[in-house]
Amino acid sequence: xxxxxxxxxxxxxxxxxxxxxxxxxxxxxxxxxxxxxxxxxxxxxxxxxxxxxxxxxxxxxxxxxxxxxxxxxxxxxxxxxxxxxxxxxxxxxxxxxxxxxxxxxxxxxxxxxxxxxxxxxxxxxxxxxxxxxxxxxxxxxxxxxxxxxxxxxxxxxxxxxxxxxxxxxxxxxxxxxxxxxxxxxxxxxxxxxxxxxxxxxxxxxxxxxxxxxxxxxxxxxxxx
Numbered sequence: 001x002x003x004x005x006x007x008x009x010x011x012x013x014x015x016x017x018x019x020x021x022x023x024x025x026x027x028x029x030x031x032x033x034x035x036x037x038x039x040x041x042x043x044x045x046x047x048x049x050x051x052x053x054x055x056x057x058x059x060x061x062x063x064x065x066x067x068x069x070x071x072x073x074x075x076x077x078x079x080x081x082x083x084x085x086x087x088x089x090x091x092x093x094x095x096x097x098x099x100x101x102x103x104x105x106x107x108x109x110x111x112x113x114x115x116x117x118x119x120x121x122x123x124x125x126x127x128x129x130x131x132x133x134x135x136x137x138x139x140x141x142x143x144x145x146x147x148x149x150x151x152x153x154x155x156x157x158x159x160x161x162x163x164x165x166x167x168x169x170x171x172x173x174x175x176x177x178x179x180x181x182x183x184x185x186x187x188x189x190x191x192x193x194x195x196x197x198x199x200x201x202x203x204x205x206x207x208x209x210x211x212x213x214x215x216x217x218x219x220x221x222x223x224x
Contacts, residue, residue, distance in 0.1 A: 005050065010196040011185070020061065021150045024194035025171055026069075026077040044074050050192055051077050055084020062159035066091040069098035072224045074165040077192075081163055096149055097166040103142035108133045110151045119169060123183055127176045143149040143174035148219025150197055151204055155217075171195070177218055178221050179208040 003092040005025065014020045027047030043051070052152045058081070059062055063088045064077040068091035078091035095101060113135055114122045125131050129138050136142070168188035175181035175189055183189075197215065204215040214222045 004136035005054055005057065005192060006190070006209070007193050007196065009052075009210070011057060013207060013210075014054075014196065014198045015200065017159050019154045019157045019162075019199040020159050021154050021164060021197040022054075022058070022194070023150060023164045023166065023171060023197065024192055025168050025189050026071075026074045026165050026191065027080070028191040029073050040086050042073050042074065043080070047073075047191065048080050050089065051080035054192060055081040055086075058085050058146070058161050058163070061161040063157060064136060064161050064163065065098060065153065065157070066165070068165045068185070068224065069092050069155065069170075070095060071098060071167070074098075074167070077165045078163060081165075084199070087194070091165070092164075094149075097164060098166055098172065099169065101142075101170055102137070102145055103119065104134055104136050105133065114169070119188060120183060123169070123176065123188070124174050139173045139177045143178065143221055144219045145220060146170070146219070147204075147215050151217065151219055154197075156198060161191065164192075167219040174221075175208060178206070178213055178223065179211050181208070
């Protein structure tokens with residue numbers, strides 16, 4: 001297994017038999033980091049390889065389902081993860097994981113603001129709840145939307161894993177808000193990294209880099 005899949009340590013910590021969700025940024029692509037790139041920017045060779053390696057890692061689960069942003073690089077990531085898992089399947093596509101997610105009240109204005117202040121500047125304002133409500137809902141409400149969707153999809157699985165592939169601007173804010181991810185120091189969340197959420201009885205736990213928070217059954221995380 002590739003040593004550069006940081007999320008592997010959080011997946012390994014999921015108790016045997018528990019349903020699990022892997023909520024991640026898509027795999028490696030071309031184009032600059034921490035900047036808006038072309039909508040059609042696809043995966044590069046490293047992204048394909050690492051996606052398949054992640055799929056191999058997920059073979060410990062009895063079943064896998066995948067969910068994707070409408071953007072092709074996210075769908076491609078799901079496809080290559082499923083190839084590594086051993087059962088190539090089309091992902092379920094949802095705008096909730098896309099850049100027109102309900103978290104962005106007005107995607108056009110959101111992109112304008114991103115171009116004005118930069119992606120890191122936008123995340124900084126968003127996490128501090130300093131984004132105009134006509135542009136985006138509060139970070140805590142966005143996290144609830146994301147986690148509630150994920151919980152709905154995995155709760156009835158049997159020793160299963162749901163793979164949810166989204167974008168840096170969707171997953172970085174809740175990682176910063178709830179886990180203290182330092183995006184100013186480290187940049188937006190890396191490719192194929194994110195949060196692992198798993199079911200423990202009737203409870204749910206979200207985990208990043210060994211840090212865990214409780215999430216209730218309607219998707220509300222506990223703020224440290």
